[in-house]
Amino acid sequence: MARLKGCGLGLRREFIHEVIPSSFKPDFWEVTPENWINMPYHHKERFEQIVYENKTIAHGLSLSIGSDKRPSKKFLKTIKEFLDRYKIEDYSEHISFSNFNGSQTYELLPLPLTMSMVELLSNRVKYVEDFLGRSLILENATYYYVPDAKMSEVEFINELIHKSGVRLLLDVNNVYVNSVNHNYDARKFLSDLDTSSVAYMHLAGHFDDEDSGFLVDTHGMEVTKKVWDLYKYTLKKVKAPTMIERDNNVPSLDVMIKEYDKLKRIYRGA
Amino acid sequence: MSDIKKQKIFVDKVIDNIPADKNEQKPIELYKELVQHRFFEVISNANPIFYSLIKKKRLKKIITKFIQSGAKTDFIWKLPSEFRTFVKKNKELFPNMDYIDDLLWFEWIEIKLFMKDYSSFKRSKFDSSYLYDISKSAKIKRLSYKVYEQEFKIKGEYCVLSYFDLKIKEVIYREISPFMYEFLKLISKFSIKNAILKISRKYKLEPKELKEILIQPLKELCTLGVLVRKG
Numbered sequence: 001m002a003r004l005k006g007c008g009l010g011l012r013r014e015f016i017h018e019v020i021p022s023s024f025k026p027d028f029w030e031v032t033p034e035n036w037i038n039m040p041y042h043h044k045e046r047f048e049q050i051v052y053e054n055k056t057i058a059h060g061l062s063l064s065i066g067s068d069k070r071p072s073k074k075f076l077k078t079i080k081e082f083l084d085r086y087k088i089e090d091y092s093e094h095i096s097f098s099n100f101n102g103s104q105t106y107e108l109l110p111l112p113l114t115m116s117m118v119e120l121l122s123n124r125v126k127y128v129e130d131f132l133g134r135s136l137i138l139e140n141a142t143y144y145y146v147p148d149a150k151m152s153e154v155e156f157i158n159e160l161i162h163k164s165g166v167r168l169l170l171d172v173n174n175v176y177v178n179s180v181n182h183n184y185d186a187r188k189f190l191s192d193l194d195t196s197s198v199a200y201m202h203l204a205g206h207f208d209d210e211d212s213g214f215l216v217d218t219h220g221m222e223v224t225k226k227v228w229d230l231y232k233y234t235l236k237k238v239k240a241p242t243m244i245e246r247d248n249n250v251p252s253l254d255v256m257i258k259e260y261d262k263l264k265r266i267y268r269g270a
Numbered sequence: 271m272s273d274i275k276k277q278k279i280f281v282d283k284v285i286d287n288i289p290a291d292k293n294e295q296k297p298i299e300l301y302k303e304l305v306q307h308r309f310f311e312v313i314s315n316a317n318p319i320f321y322s323l324i325k326k327k328r329l330k331k332i333i334t335k336f337i338q339s340g341a342k343t344d345f346i347w348k349l350p351s352e353f354r355t356f357v358k359k360n361k362e363l364f365p366n367m368d369y370i371d372d373l374l375w376f377e378w379i380e381i382k383l384f385m386k387d388y389s390s391f392k393r394s395k396f397d398s399s400y401l402y403d404i405s406k407s408a409k410i411k412r413l414s415y416k417v418y419e420q421e422f423k424i425k426g427e428y429c430v431l432s433y434f435d436l437k438i439k440e441v442i443y444r445e446i447s448p449f450m451y452e453f454l455k456l457i458s459k460f461s462i463k464n465a466i467l468k469i470s471r472k473y474k475l476e477p478k479e480l481k482e483i484l485i486q487p488l489k490e491l492c493t494l495g496v497l498v499r500k501g
Contacts, residue, residue, distance in 0.1 A: 034345055038385045042439040062344040068274050075344050100281045103340035106308045107301065109280070112273045120273065145297035147276040212300040 004028060004057060004090055004200055007264045008243030011056075013039075014250035016046050024257055028055040030243050033082045033091075034062050048086075057090035057200070058083060059169075059245075062104075065124045065138070066097035066111040076131045083132065090199065092137035092169040095121070095160065110143035113156040122164035137199045139169035142177050142217035153178065154192045167199035170240065172231045173223065177206050177215045186230055195238040203231055203263065204245040220248030222259055228266070235270035242267055285337050309333045309341070309349070316350035317377045319420060320370070332363055347385060350378050369415035369422045376417045376430070379409050380441040383434040391436065394499040396492040398462045398485070401500040408433035408496040410446065410454055418443050433496050449473070453484065457497075462488070 006027025011019070013035070029050060036047060050056075060079065063071050083091055096108040111117050121138075129136050140157055151159070161168060170193075179186035205221035223231075223244065231242070244259055283290045283298045284305060290298035310333055314321040321329065336356045343352060354374045357364065364370050386406060394402070404410060413428045415421065429451035432443040446454075449469070456465035466484065470477040491497040 038345065038347065038387075040384050040439075041386065041388045041434070041436075044387065044389065066277075068277065078344075097277065100277060101340075102342060103285075103337075104342065104344070105281070105284065105305045105337070106341075106346055107305045109277075109284070109301070112276050114273055117273050144300050145280070145294060147280045148271075148273070209300070212296055212303075214297070214300055216300070216304075 004055065004241045006241055007260065007267050008057070008200075008241065009256060009260050010059075010243065010245045010247070011047075011050065012246065012250045013043060015253040015256065016043055016050070018253035019050055020046060022253055022257070024253065025054060026243075026260060028057055028241070028243070030057050030059050030245070031088075033058050033060050033079055037078060037082050051086045051088075056086065056088055057092070058088045059139075060091065060093045061106075062098065063093040063128065064096075064098045065093060065128065066095070066117065066121060067099055068101060070124055070127055073131070076128065080132050083134065089134055090137060091132060091134055092139055092199070094139045094141045095157065096141040096143075108141045110141070110146055112148035112150075113146060113153060114148060114150045115159065118156065118159045118163055121160055122166075125164040125166045135167060137167045137169045139171050139202065140174050140178075141171075142174045142181075144181060144212075144214050144216075152184075153182075154189050158192070158194045161194050161197045166197070168195075168197045169200055169202060170195070170198045170234070170238070171202035171204070172234055173202065173204040173206055173227050174217060175234075176224075176227050176230050177217050180215050187233060190230075190234055190237060195240075198238050198240045201231075201234070201238075201240050201242040202245050203227060203242060204247075218248055219245050228262075232266060232270070235267070239267075239270055286334055287338060305337060306330065306333060308346075309337055312346055312349045313353055316381055317353075317374060319377060319417070320373055323367075323422075335360065335363065347381065350374070350381060354378055367422075368425070369417055372413040372415045373417040373422075375411060376413075376432070376443070379411070379432050380443075383407060383409065383432060383441045386434065388434065388436060391495065392498070393436075393495045394492050394497065396485075396489040396497070398481070398488075401457075401461055402488075402492075402497045403458050403500050404454060405433075405495055405498040407436070408494075410451055412448070412451055416445075418445065431496065433494060436495055450487070454491075454497075 008028035008030050009026045011029045011031050094108050096111060098105055098108055125136055175186050175189055179189060203223045204219045205223055207216045207218040209216045242263060244263055282288045284301045313333060336353060339356055341349060341352050357370055357374060410431050413430060414425050416428050418430055427448050429446045429448050430443055431446045432441060435442050453465060453469050456468055466477050466481050470480045
C-alpha cells in the first residue's frame with residue numbers, strides 16, 4: 001500500500017457524480033465510513049470506481065473513543081469490513097466522545113483533560129488497533145467547554161501520543177478555532193505540540209457565531225485567511241499530507257478544486 | 271470525581287436533563303444547539319411531509335424529548351427509523367395526528383429502499399409454476415390513511431406498494447387494491463396456483479378467470495423487480 005502523501009479532498013455525495021467526468025485526481029481522497037457503509041445504490045458504482053482507482057483514507061465519526069464504554073465489536077466489525085473491502089489502510093477518528101450510556105448525540109463532545117483519560121484512551125487505542133488490524137490516527141477536536149482540566153490541551157495530546165503511540169491527525173482549523181475560543185496562542189500550541197507523530201493534516205472552514213461568542217467548527221465554508229496563514233506556519237514545522245474537509249454547504253466540485261489547487265500551491269511551496 | 275461522572279454531568283446538561291451553572295451557560299447552550307441541530311436536520315429532511323404539518327418550535331420540543339430518550343444507532347441515516355419507534359411509544363405528544371404512524375412509515379420506507387444495495391439483485395421472469403416472494407426492493411403496507419396523497423382526515427383501508435425502480439433509481443409508490451395486497455401477501459406463503467385458489471374461495475371467484483386477470487399485473491411486478499422467484 002502506497003504511503004500517504006501530497007494533498008487530498010473529502011469525497012462527498014454532493015459532488016460524487018462530477019468526479020469521474022472531471023478527470024480530477026487529488027493525491028488522495030478521504031471518505032467517512034459511516035456515510036458510505038450504506039449508500040444510495042446509484043452512488044455505489046462511482047464510489048467504488050473512485051476508491052479502487054485512487055489512494056483513499058478513512059475518517060470516522062462514530063467511534064466515540066472516549067465514551068463510558070469502549071466501542072462495540074459490532075461497530076468495529078462493520079468499520080473493519082468497510083476498510084478491508086476498499087483496501088483502506090489509514091483510518092482516523094477524533095479525540096472526543098459522541099455517545100454516552102449507549103445514547104448518541106452525533107456531536108464531538110469534549111473529554112476531561114486528565115491523566116486518567118489519557119490512560120483510558122491509550123487502552124482504547126490499543127483495543128481498536130488490535131481489532132481493526134491497522135494503526136489508528138486521532139484528530140485534535142474543537143471544544144467549547146472542558147468538563148475538567150488537570151492539564152492543557154497540548155499537554156493532553158502529547159501525553160496521549162507518548163502513552164499510546166497513536167498518530168495524530170492535526171486539524172489546523174481546530175487549532176485556530178480553539179485558540180480563539182480559549183484565548184491561547186495557536187503558534188505556541190504548535191510549537192509545544194509533538195509533531196513527530198503527525199500522519200496528516202486537515203483544513204476546513206468555521207463559522208463566527210456572534211450569538212454564542214464562539215468560532216464554531218462547521219466545515220461549512222471555505223478555509224479562512226487566518227487558517228491558511230496558520231497552515232503556512234505549520235508547514236514550516238511539519239510538512240505532512242494535508243486535505244480539505246467540507247461537510248456542510250458542500251459546493252460543486254469545481255469550487256472544491258479551486259480550494260484544493262490553492263492548498264496544493266501552498267503545500268508545494270513549503 | 272471520576273472522568274465518567276464528569277462526562278455524565280456534562281451530557282445531562284447538554285441534553286437538558288439538568289440545568290447548567292450560570293458561568294457555563296454559553297458553551298452548554300452551544301452544545302445543546304449543535305446536538306439539536308443535528309437531530310433536527312436529519313428528522314426534518316427525512317420526513318418532509320411530517321415537517322410540513324408541524325410547527326418548527328413544536329418539532330424542536332419533540333426532538334429534545336427524542337434526544338433524551340436515547341438514540342442508539344451509529345449510523346445517523348437510520349435515525350428516522352428510531353424516531354418512528356419513539357413516536358409509537360409517545361403518542362401523547364401527537365394529539366390529533368392519528369395518521370402519524372402511517373406517515374412516518376411511508377417516509378421512512380423511501381429512505382430504507384433507497385439505501386439498499388442492489389448490486390446482486392436479479393429480476394425474475396414470470397412463470398406461474400414458480401414460487402415468488404416480494405423482493406428486497408419493495409414493500410407493501412396496509413394503511414389507515416392515504417398519507418401518500420397527503421390525505422389525513424378520512425380513515426379507511428388503503429394499501430400501498432413502494433419499490434425502488436432500478437432503471438430510474440428512484441423509489442416509486444403506487445396504491446394497490448386491498449385485494450391485490452392480500453394476494454401479494456398470499457404468494458409469499460403459497461404457490462401462485464394455491465394463492466389463487468385460496469383467494470378465489472374467499473371472494474367466491476372463479477380461479478381460472480382470476481388467473482387470467484392476475485397474470486398481467488404479476489408479469490409487470492416481475493418486470494419491475496417487485497416480485498422475485500424464491501430459492
